Amino acid sequence: xxxxxxLGRRVLQPEDLYRLRFxxxxxxxxxxxxxxxxxxxxxxxxxxxxxxxxxxxxAGGEARRLAAEEPRDPSPAWSPDGARLAFVARRGGRARxxxxxxxxxxxxxxxxxxxxxxxxPAWSPDGTRLAYLGWVPAVPAPRHPxxxxxxxxxxxxxxxxxxxxxxxxxxxxxxEQLFVVPVDGGAPTQLTRGALGVGHPALTAExxxxxxxxxxxxxxxxxxxxxxDEGADERDECCDVWTVDVGSxxxxxxxxxxxxxxxxxxxxxxxxxxxxxxRLPRQGGANSRxxxxxxAGGTPTLVTxxxxxxxxxxxxxxxxxxxxxxxxxxxxxxxLAAWRGTAQVWRxxxAGGAxxxxxxxxHAIGAWAVAGNGATLAYSASTPTSPGDVYGQQxxxxxxxxxRLTALNDEALAEVALSEPEEFWLPVGxxxxxxxxxxxxxxxxxxxxxxxxxxxxxxxxPAALYGASWFHEFQCLAAHGYAVIYANPRGAQGYGEAxxxxxxxxxxxxxxADVLAAAEHAVALGGLDPARQYVTGGSYGGYLVNWAVxxxxxxxxxxxxxxxxxxxxxxLADDTGTWWMGDYFGGMPWETPDxxxxxxxxxxxxxxxxxxxxxxQAEDHRCPLDxxxxxxxxxxxxxxxxxxxxxxxxxxxxSRNGRxxxxxxxxxxxxxxxxxxx
Numbered sequence: 001x002x003x004x005x006x007l008g009r010r011v012l013q014p015e016d017l018y019r020l021r022f023x024x025x026x027x028x029x030x031x032x033x034x035x036x037x038x039x040x041x042x043x044x045x046x047x048x049x050x051x052x053x054x055x056x057x058x059a060g061g062e063a064r065r066l067a068a069e070e071p072r073d074p075s076p077a078w079s080p081d082g083a084r085l086a087f088v089a090r091r092g093g094r095a096r097x098x099x100x101x102x103x104x105x106x107x108x109x110x111x112x113x114x115x116x117x118x119x120x121p122a123w124s125p126d127g128t129r130l131a132y133l134g135w136v137p138a139v140p141a142p143r144h145p146x147x148x149x150x151x152x153x154x155x156x157x158x159x160x161x162x163x164x165x166x167x168x169x170x171x172x173x174x175x176e177q178l179f180v181v182p183v184d185g186g187a188p189t190q191l192t193r194g195a196l197g198v199g200h201p202a203l204t205a206e207x208x209x210x211x212x213x214x215x216x217x218x219x220x221x222x223x224x225x226x227x228x229d230e231g232a233d234e235r236d237e238c239c240d241v242w243t244v245d246v247g248s249x250x251x252x253x254x255x256x257x258x259x260x261x262x263x264x265x266x267x268x269x270x271x272x273x274x275x276x277x278x279r280l281p282r283q284g285g286a287n288s289r290x291x292x293x294x295x296a297g298g299t300p301t302l303v304t305x306x307x308x309x310x311x312x313x314x315x316x317x318x319x320x321x322x323x324x325x326x327x328x329x330x331x332x333x334x335x336l337a338a339w340r341g342t343a344q345v346w347r348x349x350x351a352g353g354a355x356x357x358x359x360x361x362x363h364a365i366g367a368w369a370v371a372g373n374g375a376t377l378a379y380s381a382s383t384p385t386s387p388g389d390v391y392g393q394q395x396x397x398x399x400x401x402x403x404r405l406t407a408l409n410d411e412a413l414a415e416v417a418l419s420e421p422e423e424f425w426l427p428v429g430x431x432x433x434x435x436x437x438x439x440x441x442x443x444x445x446x447x448x449x450x451x452x453x454x455x456x457x458x459x460x461x462p463a464a465l466y467g468a469s470w471f472h473e474f475q476c477l478a479a480h481g482y483a484v485i486y487a488n489p490r491g492a493q494g495y496g497e498a499x500x501x502x503x504x505x506x507x508x509x510x511x512x513a514d515v516l517a518a519a520e521h522a523v524a525l526g527g528l529d530p531a532r533q534y535v536t537g538g539s540y541g542g543y544l545v546n547w548a549v550x551x552x553x554x555x556x557x558x559x560x561x562x563x564x565x566x567x568x569x570x571x572l573a574d575d576t577g578t579w580w581m582g583d584y585f586g587g588m589p590w591e592t593p594d595x596x597x598x599x600x601x602x603x604x605x606x607x608x609x610x611x612x613x614x615x616x617q618a619e620d621h622r623c624p625l626d627x628x629x630x631x632x633x634x635x636x637x638x639x640x641x642x643x644x645x646x647x648x649x650x651x652x653x654x655s656r657n658g659r660x661x662x663x664x665x666x667x668x669x670x671x672x673x674x675x676x677x678x
Contacts, residue, residue, distance in 0.1 A: 011444065011445065011479035012418065012476055014668050014671075016416065016472075017660060017664055018042050018660060018664075019409075020408075020409050022039065022319060022320055022387055022388060023037055023038070023039060023406070024319075025037060025073060025074070025367050026323075026378050026379060026380050027076045028058070028078075028371055028377075030078055030079075030082045032058055032373075032375065033059070034056065034058055035390055035392060036055045036066075036076040037056070038051055038052065038053055038054070038075075039408065040318075040319060041069065042663070043069075044660050044664075046071075047659045047661045048071050049659075049660065051071070051072060051073050052065050052068070052070070053067040053074045053076055053085070056390060058376060058405070059403075060392070060403055066100060066102075067089060070090050073088070074087035074089060077121045077123055077130075079099075080123060080127045082102075083103065084100060084101055085100045086099050086110070086130055088121065094117055094118075095118050097111070097121050097132055097181075099130075110130060110183060111187065114188065117134060118132050119132065119176070122223075123183075125217075125218055125220050128183060129181065129183060129220070129246070130180070130181055131179065132178075132181070133214065134177060134179055135174050136174060136190070144157060165575050166620065166621040166652045166653070167621075167652070177190055177191075178191045178223065178244065191223070191246065192251075213325070215264050215265065215266060217270045217295070218266055218269065218270045221245065222244065223243065223244050224241060224242070225242055225244070226239060226241055226262045226263070227239070229253075237260075237280060237579055238258065238260065239262065240254065240255045240261055241254045241255045241261050241262065241293070243273075243295060252296065254273055254275075254293055255277075258279050259278050260277045261291070262276055262324075263276040263325040264325075265326045265327055265328045265333070266328060268329075271295055272294055273294075274291070274333050274350065275290075275293060276290060276335075281583070283501045283584070284503075285462065285493065285500035286500070287307065287309040287497045288310045289306075289310060290303040290326060290333065303333060303350065304355055306348070306355050307497055308338070308339055308355075308494075309337065309497075309500075310335050310336075310337055311337070312337055312338040312343070312465075312494065313366055314343045314466070314467035314468065314469040315467070316470055317470075317471050317473055317655050318469075318470055319653070319656040320382070321367060322343070322367070323336060323366070323368050329370055329371075329372065331351070332347045332348070332374060334347045335348075337355075338467065338493070339494055339495075340437060340467075341423070341437055341465070341467030341494070343366070343467065343468075344359045344361075344365060345357070345358040345359045345370075345377060346358060359402065362383065363381040363382065363383050364381060364467055364468050364470075367380045370395075374395060376392065376393070377392070377393045377402075378405075379391050379402075383470065385475075387408070388409075389404050389406040389407065389408055389409075391403065391404055417444035419484075420441075421440065421441045422442070423438075423439050424439070424522075424525075426517050428490065428514060429517070436487055436488065437488050437495070439466070439486055440483055440485050440525065441478045441483065442527065443479070443480075443481050444478060447483075451526075451527050451528045452527060452528050452529060453528070454519060454523070454532070454534070455484050455674070456515055456516075456518070456519045456533065456536070456555075457536060457537060458511075458515055458535065458537030458545060459486070459541050460537070460540045460541045460542075461493075461540045462500075462503060462511065463491065463492065465488045465495075466488055482534075486518075487514060487515055489512075489513075490502050491503040491511050503584075504584060505584070507547070507567075507584065507599050508551070508599060512544060512547055512551060515548075516548075519533060533554055533556060534557050535548055535549075535559075536560070536561070538561035538655055539623060542560040542561050543564035545558050545559070545563065545612075546602075549609075550604035550605055550608050551607070555610050556678070557611045557612070557677035558611070558613070559612070559613040559615065560614055561614075561615045561616070561666070562616055562622070562655075563616070563623060563627055563631065564627050565602045565627045565628070565630045566627065566630055567599050567600045568593075568597070569626060569630075571585075571588060571596070576622075585599065605635070605638070608635060608638070608640055611641035612631070612640065613670065614628050614631055614644045615647070616644070616645070616647070617646075617647050617650035617654045618648045618650060619649060619650055621651065621652065622651075622652035632644040641677075645666075
C-alpha cells in the first residue's frame with residue numbers, strides 16, 4: 001500500500017523498463033573476496049538486451065565493469081587461482097570463449113580460431129583446461145531420392161523426434177556437445193558426439209529437471225554432464241547424468257536410466273555425485289528431488305524426503321535465471337527451493353537428514369554461489385519493489401545478516417511510487433485445510449471514490465509460482481490505477497507435491513475456482529470496484545484465462561498471452577509436449593481423448609462473451625501460434641470483440657527476455673485494451 005512519501009512521486013511507466021538493470025549470473029571467487037556478476041540492460045535504441053560483466057568486493061565496495069556490453073550473457077567462471085575469468089562474448093558474429101587476466105586487463109580467445117558458438121565454460125580444478133559446450137552436427141542429414149535444384153531455400157526435411165526448441169528454433173541434425181581445450185593454447189578435444197546430445201533441454205524443459213552445465217571432478221580427470229541418449233530409441237523419455245574421462249574419452253552413465261536426472265555436483269573426494277530429478281513415471285507437477293549416486297554408477301539414494309521441489313525459483317519478468325544446481329561443500333549439500341512465495345538457499349547433510357534454511361527474508365533468490373569452505377554465500381535476490389541486487393552473506397558468522405553489494409536500480413526508482421503487495425490466505429473450499437496464498441497490489445496513488453478496478457493475473461506453468469519477486473508488469477498496471485490480484489492456485493509448486501499434482505487430468509476446474517476466490521476476497525477487503533474486473537495471464541496463465549472466459553462472464557475484458565486453447569494440438573505441436581503432457585492427462589490425445597477434449601478451452605468457446613485481446617509470439621514453439629489463432633478465429637466467427645497481436649521474431653519467453661520495444665508494447669496494449677472496455 002502507498003505511503004505518504006509516495007504521493008509526490010510519479011507513477012511507473014512501461015517505458016521505465018529501459019532504465020532498469022537486472023542481475024543474471026553470480027560467481028564467487030575462490031578466495032571468497034570478490035563476486036563476479038552479469039547485468040542485463042534493455043536497450044531501446046538497438047531493441048536488444050545488452051549484457052555486461054562486473055566484479056564487486058564480497059565485503060562491500062565499488063563495483064566495476066570488466067567487459068563491454070554484449071548481446072548475450074557472459075556466464076563468468078573464475079580460474080582456481082582467482083587471477084582470471086572465463087566468459088562468453090560475441091565477437092565477429094559468434095559466441096566466443098574469452099579469458100580475462102584481471103591484473104593485466106587483457107583478454108584472449110580460447111581456443112583461438114574456434115568458429116562454432118560456445119556456451120557454459122568451466123575451469124578444471126588444476127587450472128589447465130576449460131570445458132565448454134558447442135553446437136555441432138550430430139547425426140547425418142537424411143538423403144532422399146528427390147534432389148532439390150535450388151539453393152538456400154531448400155525444404156527442411158525433418159526425420160527425428162527432437163527437431164525444434166523454443167528460443168532456438170529448428171536443429172534437427174545438430175546437438176550441443178562437450179569440448180575441452182588447454183587454457184594456454186592448443187586444439188580443443190570433442191568429448192561427446194553423435195546422438196548423445198549434451199544438456200539438451202527437449203526432455204527436461206517441462207519436467208522440472210534443470211539442465212546441468214559441465215562439472216569437473218575434483219581431480220580434474222572427469223567431467224559430469226547431462227544428456228538424453230537418442231541412439232537406441234529417440235522416443236526414450238529418460239535423461240541421465242553421465243561422466244566422461246577426459247584422457248580416454250570413456251563414457252559412464254551414472255544414473256540408472258529410470259527417470260529424469262540433472263544438475264550434477266561432485267562430492268569433495270570425487271566418489272559420488274549429487275543429482276536433481278525423479279524416477280518415471282510421475283504425475284505432472286511432481287517435485288524434483290535430491291539424490292546421491294556413486295560416480296561409477298549405481299542406484300541413487302534419496303537424500304531427504306523434503307516436500308519441496310529442488311531448484312525451484314519464483315516467477316518474475318526480469319529474465320533472470322535460477323540456479324538449480326546443488327553445491328556439495330564438506331558434509332553438506334546446498335540447494336535452492338521455493339516455499340510459500342519465497343525462494344531461499346537451504347542445506348542438508350549429504351548423508352541424509354533434515355534440511356535447514358541458510359537464507360531468510362521475503363525475497364526471491366535466483367543465482368547463487370557458495371564458497372568451497374562453506375563460509376561465504378553470494379546471491380542475487382529481488383523483491384516486489386526491487387528488481388534485484390547482488391548480496392553477500394558470511395555463513396560462518398551466526399546471525400550476521402546479508403550485505404547488499406550493489407544498488408543497481410536505486411537511482412532509477414527513487415522518483416517512482418511503487419506498490420507493496422498485501423498477502424492473504426484462503427481455504428480452497430473442499431473440506432480440507434488446504435490454503436491458497438495470494439496478494440493484492442493496490443494502486444500507489446489513492447483510487448477514485450468508486451474504488452479501483454482490479455486485474456486478476458494468472459501465472460504460467462502450471463507448476464510454477466508467484467511470490468516475493470519483482471514484476472514490472474504488475475507495478476505498471478498498479479501505477480495506472482488498477483489493483484493487481486495474483487495467487488498461486490492448486491497446481492502451483494511451492495506448497496507440497498499433493499497441492500501441485502491435484503490437477504491431474506483437469507487443468508481448469510480447481511485452479512479457476514482458486515483464482516476467482518482470490519478476486520472475490522480482494523473485493524471483500526474494500527477499496528475496489530466489483531463492477532470493473534479484468535483478467536490476464538500468459539502460457540498456462542493464458543490457458544486459464546481462456547478457460548475463465550469460457551466458464552464465467554464476470555470479467556469486462558481479458559487478455560490472453562502465448563496461450564493454450566487446444567490441448568490435443570498442443571501435445572503434438574509443442575516442442576516438448578510429447579515428453580510431458582501425458583504426465584498431466586493420463587496419456588497422449590489418442591489414449592485419453594475425452595480428457596483432452598474436456599480440458600481444452602476451444603471445446604467451450606461458444607460460451608465466451610468476454611472481449612479478448614490475444615497476444616502471441618510468432619516464433620513460439622512452446623505454445624505454437626495455432627493456439628492463438630484458434631481462439632481468434634472462433635471469436636471472430638462468434639462475433640465476440642477480439643484482437644490478435646503477433647510479435648515477429650519472438651519466442652515463448654518474450655515477456656521476460658524478449659526485445660525491449662516488444663515488451664513495453666505488450667504492457668501498453670494490455671492497458672489500452674482494458675481502458676477501451678472500462
